Amino acid sequence: MANWIVLKFGGTSVSSLARWQTIAAAIREKLAGDSRVMVVCSALWKVSDQLEELVVKAPQGKFKKSLELLRSRHLALAAEMDVDPGCIAEELDLLERLATGVSLTGECTARLRAQLLACGELMSTRLGHQYLHKQGLESDWVDARHLLKAREVAGQRSEQAFLSASCDYAPEPGLAAKLGPARVVITQGFIASNHQGKTVLLGRGGSDTSAVALAAALKAQCCEIYSDVDGVFSADPRKVPTAALLDEIDYDEMLELARHGAQVLKSEAVQLARRHNLTLVARSTFKDVPGTVVRRVHRGRDRRVVGIAGRTDIVRLEVCGNETPADMLESLAGCDLLYSNPGSNGLGFVVSAENIGNVDAFVNELGNKYKGHLNVSAGHGAVSAVGGRVGEDPALGLAIYQRLQSARLACAGSYLSPHSVTCLLERDRVEEAVGLLHESLVTA
Incomplete structure (x- = not known):
């Protein structure tokens, strides 16, 4: 039975050739240890914001500039990575068709908004899949909507049901068998589907939750979450110069930091990891530092503020x-x-x-x-x-x-x-x- 490791990369970590070179190196390192690797990716940096702008402008019929910006951004990355831009043609076409339809009706429903916003993750992983293949890393591209299903919540408004959905996260013994023989799998964070097969989103920051959920389902060794910060600090280092990087932190402490505003890891992701006793590692894509390990830490009677x-x-x-x-x-x-x-x-x-x-x-x-x-x-x-x-x-x-x-x-x-x-x-x-x-x- 293969040992799985899940690597999740945020928006800044998937937005340039240099960052994808780092991703490829991280994958090779894990493969050398005889593990199978699942790579979970966010949309390119700021693309979710650009898609939100398209959603706002589409009902007014003023989406062409936003669409062209999104198109040129992804085509530029395809050129930098030297991969076939045709791999994202389907998503670019879908964006144009949906935005045109919204401009004709003058309304963008929560269901359509979810479809539009999901294109960011779909395009980033299409490009990444092509790049990994070019680097000799054979991988399977998998649509996360086939892996994660949202649960229905009584009384939930349509906006929340489609844009801030929650999933029934539980270990799935047969999941690995669905993924094919490749030792590397690349999929999307942030997106799932409901029981009607419609696209839903897990809310901003939902990519962390996606990665942890998939790691739990695969009974992975750990889930490493890469971003533009070195790990978990004692405070936001951008605002508190004396903030220190923590080597390790307990699930409960991390959960409280996340619930109360720390942006490194999302509270739902930490909760899920604690439930399944899954080790998390918060790491930087930009620096070769160990990061912060999130797991059970026994502090005895020490009531120290971390x-x-x-x-x-x-x-x-x-x-x-x-x-x-x-x-x-x-x-x-x-x-x-x-x-x-x-x-x-x-x-x-x-x-x-x-x-x-x-x-x-x-x-x-x-x-x-x-x-x-x-x-x-x-x-x-x-x-x-x-x-x-x-x-x-x-x-x-x-x-x-x-x-x-x-x-x-x-x-x-x-x-x-x-x-x-x-x-x-x-x-x-x-x-x-x-x-x-x-x-x-x-x-x-």
Whole structure:
């Protein structure tokens, strides 16, 4: 039985010949160890944004420039890699046909939007497949929509069902047999299909989840996730100069960092890896460094803070009174719920706006639907201190509160989990708060 290793490459990692040379070298290294390799790829850097722009302009009939930009971008990479550009002709043709249809109807439904956005991953893997073949690395190109199926969620809005879908992730003993004899398989992140066979997306960052899901299904040795950062840091190194690269981190700690704003790995991917005890490695495509290993780490009674995270996309919901509308929880299906709390004034929720889509429309829809029963507000921020069992240390919560108060950073609320302490505050001051807490709790 073959030992599988899954390698996932993000947008910056698949956007040039130099990066594909790195990918080919990584594959050869794994093959030398007698493993089979599955390569999971995102769309080229910024292509998802360019496709979003096409989606916005298509109903107005002004998509030609966006389409030409996408075409020239991929053809330029094909030329740089010296591969046949005809390999992406089908996707380019589909983009034009769908955009033309949308321009005639004046509407881009969630279903059509998913089809359009999926073309980014399909094209990047088509080009990559051709390049690997040219390098003597025989591989099978596989459509991820045949491998991952979305689950139906009661009460889920159409936008979420097609653009932020979730899959029934479980080990699939027969999956390897479906992949053919090649020792290398290349497929797409981010995309799946529903039970009607329609294209769905797993939400921004869903490529990590795709890779982990496939690694779990194959019972792979590990899943290495490559990006433009060296691994997992104690804070965002672009904003906190003293942030340190972590050699290893526990699943629970990584999950809390991801849930609270760290961008290296997505929380759903980490959750899935923990469930299947799958080792993750966060690595850089640009530097030859070991990266950060994510696995079970036994810290004993040590309650050390390993990292500080912040996010600026918080939506708060407060139920007025003691009665919760019967269908309200169904209306929140698909939202990333960070915290819920039965307070003295009623039930309160804190959710991330990351997978909501149009936040203003979401706030207005809920506000109107449950007028008098629910107060909804967006635009909040949060800062979180993360470490094994730190949420069980009362002294830490007090230290965080005092440090924020001394800097005149008003805490609008706080909540605990076993592995994190979080304070809500003004969105514009999150970066400042992250730096302050990193200095006092991690660097000190």
